[in-house]
Amino acid sequence: MRMVYFVDEFPPFFRGGLGTYAMEITRQIVRLDHTITVFSRNTGDDPTRDIWEGVEVHRPLLMNIVDVLPIAVPEDVKRWPIGSQEFFGETLLYNFLSASKLVNRLVAKERRKFDILVSHDWLAALAGIIAKRNLNLPFVFHFHSTEQGRTKDGSPTVKEIERMAGLKADLIVTVSYAMRDELVSLGYPEQKIRVVYNGVDERKYRPDRFPEDEVRAFRERIGVGDSPMILFVGRLAWVKGADTLIRAMPLILREVPDAKLVILGKGDQQTLLVQLVHSLGLQENVILHFKYVSEEERILYYAACDVAVFPSKYEPFGIVCTEAMAMGKPVVVGARGTSGMREQVIPEGSNACGFHVNPYDPADIAKFVLTLLKDTDLRSKMGRNARSRVLERFTWKAVADNTINVYEEVVS
Amino acid sequence: MKSVIISKKLDPEAKKMLEERLGEIKGFKEIIFGYISAEIVFEEKEVGECLNLLKELNIPVERVVDKR
Numbered sequence: 001m002r003m004v005y006f007v008d009e010f011p012p013f014f015r016g017g018l019g020t021y022a023m024e025i026t027r028q029i030v031r032l033d034h035t036i037t038v039f040s041r042n043t044g045d046d047p048t049r050d051i052w053e054g055v056e057v058h059r060p061l062l063m064n065i066v067d068v069l070p071i072a073v074p075e076d077v078k079r080w081p082i083g084s085q086e087f088f089g090e091t092l093l094y095n096f097l098s099a100s101k102l103v104n105r106l107v108a109k110e111r112r113k114f115d116i117l118v119s120h121d122w123l124a125a126l127a128g129i130i131a132k133r134n135l136n137l138p139f140v141f142h143f144h145s146t147e148q149g150r151t152k153d154g155s156p157t158v159k160e161i162e163r164m165a166g167l168k169a170d171l172i173v174t175v176s177y178a179m180r181d182e183l184v185s186l187g188y189p190e191q192k193i194r195v196v197y198n199g200v201d202e203r204k205y206r207p208d209r210f211p212e213d214e215v216r217a218f219r220e221r222i223g224v225g226d227s228p229m230i231l232f233v234g235r236l237a238w239v240k241g242a243d244t245l246i247r248a249m250p251l252i253l254r255e256v257p258d259a260k261l262v263i264l265g266k267g268d269q270q271t272l273l274v275q276l277v278h279s280l281g282l283q284e285n286v287i288l289h290f291k292y293v294s295e296e297e298r299i300l301y302y303a304a305c306d307v308a309v310f311p312s313k314y315e316p317f318g319i320v321c322t323e324a325m326a327m328g329k330p331v332v333v334g335a336r337g338t339s340g341m342r343e344q345v346i347p348e349g350s351n352a353c354g355f356h357v358n359p360y361d362p363a364d365i366a367k368f369v370l371t372l373l374k375d376t377d378l379r380s381k382m383g384r385n386a387r388s389r390v391l392e393r394f395t396w397k398a399v400a401d402n403t404i405n406v407y408e409e410v411v412s
Numbered sequence: 413m414k415s416v417i418i419s420k421k422l423d424p425e426a427k428k429m430l431e432e433r434l435g436e437i438k439g440f441k442e443i444i445f446g447y448i449s450a451e452i453v454f455e456e457k458e459v460g461e462c463l464n465l466l467k468e469l470n471i472p473v474e475r476v477v478d479k480r
Contacts, residue, residue, distance in 0.1 A: 012475045019475070043414070043478045045460045218447055266479075294419035294449030294474045 001034045001404070001411060002114045004131065006098060006124035008091075010040035010057055016235070017319050018120060018144060021198060028400030030054040037106070037114070039098035039127060041090070060097035065089040074157045095126035102127075103134045115411050120144065122158050125165035132168060138410035141169035145316045149182060149338050150239075166192075170410040173403065175317035176340030182316075194406045197340075198317045199399040202391055205299060205326035207383075215303050223287055224304065227258040228373045231305035231329075233298065233320045234312075236267030236290070241311035241334060241359045243269060246276050246286060251366035253285060256373045262287045264301055302327040306379060307372045309333075311359040316340050325353060326390040330382035332368045334359030346389065353386035413441075414459050416452040418466060419474040430469065437461045449474070 005026065009019035022038070029036050030053070042048065042059035050057045066086045070078055077088055106112045117135070119128030120142045132139040147154035147162055166172055166183070172193045174180055184190045210218075219225060230252070234240045242263050252259050263273065263286065270290050277286045293301075302308065308324035309332045315321075317340035324331050325344070333341035335356035345354040355368035372379050422430065427445060434440045439456025452462060459476060466473055 012473060014475045014477050015479065043476070044458050221447055291444040291446060292415050292417050292451045292477055293446040294417055296419060297446050297449045300447065 001116060001407060003029065003034060003036045003407070004102060004114050004117050004137075005036055005038045005120070006095070006118065006127040006131075007038060007120040008041050008094070008123035010038050010059075011052060013040070013043045013046060020319065021144070022120065024199065024201065024396045025400060025403065026055045027053055028396045029404070032400055032404065034404070037102075037112075039102065039124075041094045041123075058098065058101055060094065060101055062090045062093045062097070065093060074160075076156050080155075091123055092126070095124065095130070098124075099127040099130035099134070102131050107135060116140065116407050118142065118407070119165060119169075122147065122161045122165065125161050129165060129168045138170045138407075139168060140171050140173060140407060140410060141165040143172060143174040143179060143183060143316075145179075145314075146182060146186065148186060149314050149316070163187075171406060173406055176338075176343050178338045178340050178342060179316040182338045194409075196399060196402045196406060197344075197394055198319055198322065199394045199396040200319070200322040200326045200390060202326050202395050204295070205302070205323050205390075207303070207328035207387065209299055209327070210303050215300070218300050219304050222262065222289070222304075224260045224262065227260045228256055228307075229305045230259060230261045230369060230373075231301055231308045231324070232261065232263045232265070232310065233301065233308070233324075234265050234310065236263070236265045236269040236273060238269065239312060239314050240265075240267075241313060242273060243276060244311050244359060244362055245309055245365060246273060246280065246282065248362035248366040248369065249282050249285060250280055251363060252369055252373070253282075255370050259373060260285055260287060262289065262301065262305070264289045264291075264293070264298070266290050266292060298323075299327065302329060305329060307332060307369055309365065309369060310341065311357060311365055312339065312341065313359045314338055318344060321345065322390060322394050325386035326394075328383040328387040330354050330372050330379050330386060332357055332365065332372070336360065344389075344394070346385070351385050351389065353382050353389050413479050414454045414456070415477040415479070416454070416459055416462055416466070417449060417474045417477065418452065418471050419449050420471050421448040422450065422471075430471070433465055433469075434462065437465065 007022045011023045026036050038057045046059050066089050069089050117128050117131050117137050117139045119125050121144050147158040166188045180193050308329045310321050312334040321341050331354035333345050335342040346352050347356045358364040439454045441453040441455050444451045
């Protein structure tokens with residue numbers, strides 16, 4: 001199959017989790033002998049045509065069009081901060097120029113043939129819609145999240161872009177049944193929606209990735225030593241719940257006084273988290289690492305921890321949760337509202353690999369973290385089950401196979 | 413703001429030298445060292461000069477994060 005992918009992030013240029021998804025899924029698709037042509041955002045002076053690990057990548061050059069935006073955008077966008085308006089202008093250009101390059105250069109001039117158009121999230125939706133109109137090819141739209149879910153009220157313009165993409169798409173793909181339910185509740189036709197889970201590279205993320213002495217040295221280096229280590233990895237935003245986890249720490253420390261919580265990530269909540277740690281007197285027990293690290297170093301954090309906790313309030317699919325599971329770690333996850341992690345993590349029975357908690361309630365989080373911290377055998381058993389569940393359901397190979405099966409529905 | 417993530421453990425001498433060379437590039441803000449990687453933060457949108465320097469020093473770049 002010859003595919004066109006419109007995806008805002010593509011390596012080596014990232015903004016969030018979508019870039020990781022795009023990197024892994026395209027690698028797998030190429031391995032399965034399909035061809036894939038990616039159109040991604042140019043973040044400044046990136047090459048406009050490139051090959052990355054067998055994937056052809058186009059990044060049309062953009063420019064700042066903020067001065068003329070007011071005559072062409074809806075009212076709500078005009079009220080955005082100037083930086084956000086610039087970003088929106090660049091998003092429009094990225095979509096228009098990508099569709100134009102595909103239609104006018106690759107197809108009309110170079111006589112290239114494609115079988116399917118695929119857009120990922122609203123940031124690349126318009127390019128898919130325009131290309132479908134001009135090339136009359138099947139169009140699949142991937143919802144990795146929704147504006148409604150990400151931002152509560154959100155932007156009417158972004159919602160309208162999502163709605164239009166859902167309407168024009170021949171099929172919609174989303175990342176969990178929780179997301180499918182959210183889309184149906186927003187009015188998207190259920191018969192058009194297919195669920196394909198995200199994945200993890202199980203060879204990179206494996207429990208024996210690092211020798212024990214290296215893990216021990218790392219724990220010493222970050223100040224954990226022999227203490228029980230609770231790990232949070234993710235964007236430091238309200239929706240991810242790092243603040244609630246910190247609020248759970250006093251309850252955890254009552255029963256496990258030497259427990260250490262390590263928080264790895266960056267985001268809007270950094271100042272709040274520092275204040276929270278100080279106001280709760282947790283300086284000795286909470287280690288804040290506000291930084292991006294390489295993937296290998298992130299894997300080392302997982303290897304070092306005893307329990308991984310992701311108390312998200314909205315999580316269509318938790319990639320970090322899957323990474324921790326692949327590393328053989330038991331997980332405690334938020335399970336309210338749209339939570340793909342409720343499907344990822346089995347909370348009871350012989351295959352249990354973690355616990356579901358109320359992400360708004362520090363006491364609930366503390367209760368299940370303590371259950372794990374106080375029972376070494378349970379941690380080991382759940383960790384083994386977590387790894388098995390990843391191998392069974394969440395490898396990128398499985399993701400690619402399932403994705404191709406969906407595309408074949410519209411291509412054939 | 414852009415962050416260039418390098419995936420190499422640097423010894424203290426290499427860290428110092430890298431910090432000095434980065435300081436000569438427009439928009440360089442800070443370097444945050446990890447255990448086996450580091451984050452180089454730029455205020456500027458363009459990080460081409462930084463990428464060229466890292467190539468020259470044979471330091472592998474894993475990804476560039478664009479946070480706006």
